[in-house]
Amino acid sequence: MALRMWASSTANALKISCVSRPLISRCFSTVLDGLKYASSHEWVKHEGSVATVGITDHAQDHLGEVVFVDLPEPGGSVAQGSSFGAVESVKATSDVNSPISGEIVEVNTKLTEAPGLVNSSPYEEGWMIKIKPKNPSELDSLFGAKEYTKFCEEEDAAH
Amino acid sequence: MRILRSLEVWKLGIVNYLDALKLQEKLVVDRKSHKICDILLSLQHPPTYTVGKRRTDHNLLIPQSELERVGAELHYTQRGGDITFHGPHQAILYPIISLREIGLGARSYVEKLELTMIELAAKYGVKACPGQAGETGVWVEQRRKIGAIGVRISNGITSHGLAFNINPDLTYFGHIVPCGISDKEVTSLRRETGPVLPDEEIIQEQLVSCFARNFGYSSLIWKEGTPVFSDKDDIK
Numbered sequence: 001m002a003l004r005m006w007a008s009s010t011a012n013a014l015k016i017s018c019v020s021r022p023l024i025s026r027c028f029s030t031v032l033d034g035l036k037y038a039s040s041h042e043w044v045k046h047e048g049s050v051a052t053v054g055i056t057d058h059a060q061d062h063l064g065e066v067v068f069v070d071l072p073e074p075g076g077s078v079a080q081g082s083s084f085g086a087v088e089s090v091k092a093t094s095d096v097n098s099p100i101s102g103e104i105v106e107v108n109t110k111l112t113e114a115p116g117l118v119n120s121s122p123y124e125e126g127w128m129i130k131i132k133p134k135n136p137s138e139l140d141s142l143f144g145a146k147e148y149t150k151f152c153e154e155e156d157a158a159h
Numbered sequence: 160m161r162i163l164r165s166l167e168v169w170k171l172g173i174v175n176y177l178d179a180l181k182l183q184e185k186l187v188v189d190r191k192s193h194k195i196c197d198i199l200l201s202l203q204h205p206p207t208y209t210v211g212k213r214r215t216d217h218n219l220l221i222p223q224s225e226l227e228r229v230g231a232e233l234h235y236t237q238r239g240g241d242i243t244f245h246g247p248h249q250a251i252l253y254p255i256i257s258l259r260e261i262g263l264g265a266r267s268y269v270e271k272l273e274l275t276m277i278e279l280a281a282k283y284g285v286k287a288c289p290g291q292a293g294e295t296g297v298w299v300e301q302r303r304k305i306g307a308i309g310v311r312i313s314n315g316i317t318s319h320g321l322a323f324n325i326n327p328d329l330t331y332f333g334h335i336v337p338c339g340i341s342d343k344e345v346t347s348l349r350r351e352t353g354p355v356l357p358d359e360e361i362i363q364e365q366l367v368s369c370f371a372r373n374f375g376y377s378s379l380i381w382k383e384g385t386p387v388f389s390d391k392d393d394i395k
Contacts, residue, residue: 065293067293068212068213088239089239090295091211091238091240091309092266092312093237093312095314155262
């Protein structure tokens with residue numbers, strides 16, 4: 001019940017503040033239209049020559065309260081599906097993987113002081129890295145919003 | 160329809176921390192590439208302090224040069240959580256399992272690890288509970304910590320795990336701020352129960368059974384002995 005209330009208040013906040021249309025899934029995590037998603041629960045927003053990456057609402061909910069975010073320095077490169085950092089929650093360190101390959105051009109330094117932004121604003125203030133994509137066609141191999149929603153439902157039904 | 164899942168349990172005895180870490184790293188790679196099924200390592204460590212990914216070594220209260228004198232090692236790890244102590248008579252479980260296959264996230268996984276230890280304590284009449292927010296672990300009367308958790312999840316595969324105090328030497332905890340929490344205590348099953356506990360091996364096996372039940376494994380395959388790494392890095 002608390003999750004449903006939380007999800008709807010997050011959805012309301014998103015409707016007020018951003019242009020992407022939320023697509024509420026039956027599993028009560030918010031999934032945004034216009035983003036692409038990896039099966040390891042990261043999202044990517046491709047805008048021109050830069051792609052922004054973070055973890056999804058489903059991911060942050062399943063992690064619990066994030067107390068630490070470990071991010072790389074800008075300038076390094078990352079490959080699709082490989083880890084670029086980690087988050088810590090409930091005494092668990094979870095790797096975060098990049099949905100696409102490219103050069104890391106910017107890192108969200110706010111997460112050092114305010115790791116909870118990953119929970120409260122996973123698609124906006126909780127963004128993690130910005131990448132200059134090496135191969136934009138990699139985006140075609142990712143889920144769209146509807147497919148990702150279905151994927152989450154199937155994964156959650158497994159237990 | 161529920162798929163029948165089996166768990167291989169490796170009973171390893173007392174294992175040096177770095178050897179156990181090396182073994183886990185190999186098993187995580189193999190589990191990720193589906194070469195092996197879910198595995199649970201059941202073991203103990205010689206006296207060892209470990210620090211998590213946040214490197215909170217300021218919670219070690221003695222200089223590192225003193226560690227040899229007290230007979231302990233110190234290791235830096237990639238697991239979550241703060242500083243802790245492992246030693247003989249503390250039951251350790253390191254599950255190397257795929258969370259994605261059972262649809263669990265980090266929070267649910269850790270909750271089930273807590274339940275595993277709570278159920279074991281209950282078998283001996285000890286009423287234990289999960290910690291309050293931010294204090295992951297298993298507590299007696301919210302004041303005395305009897306079980307600790309520190310986990311790593313990489314591509315959905317777990318490593319590290321839980322440590323349950325059967326009867327370790329609790330004075331070692333005096334050299335740290337355990338888990339970074341300064342105003343609480345550490346306890347053990349021995350301290351919380353009457354004078355007679357069964358053989359430790361029995362208690363450790365019960366812990367494994369509680370784990371298997373909580374995680375829905377329908378069969379257990381028990382293996383004993385220490386794995387040996389050959390030149391080609393195969394586990395024997």
